[in-house]
Amino acid sequence: MKVAVTIKIIEKYGRCPVCGSDKVGNGNILEVEDVSFKRTCQCGWKVTGTVDPEGNILETFNNCSELKTSMNE
Numbered sequence: 001m002k003v004a005v006t007i008k009i010i011e012k013y014g015r016c017p018v019c020g021s022d023k024v025g026n027g028n029i030l031e032v033e034d035v036s037f038k039r040t041c042q043c044g045w046k047v048t049g050t051v052d053p054e055g056n057i058l059e060t061f062n063n064c065s066e067l068k069t070s071m072n073e
């Protein structure tokens with residue numbers, strides 16, 4: 001993984017869009033591997049994705065809108 005892409009992922013997913021937490025650890029995970037990444041939050045938010053050779057982030061799973069909808073119900 002290129003450093004620039006890693007920084008992009010941390011900037012984009014470092015803060016939880018559902019509860020606003022930017023803490024990692026204690027159930028909150030931000031993992032960046034060679035061509036994939038994973039971020040989970042203790043509120044239940046989870047996003048996973050891959051990075052193509054050009055450095056574009058492609059989400060494969062993101063339950064953010066789902067969680068926000070259930071919060072407003």
Ligand SMILES: [Zn+2]
Binds near residue numbers: 016017020041044
């Ligand atoms: Zn959260």
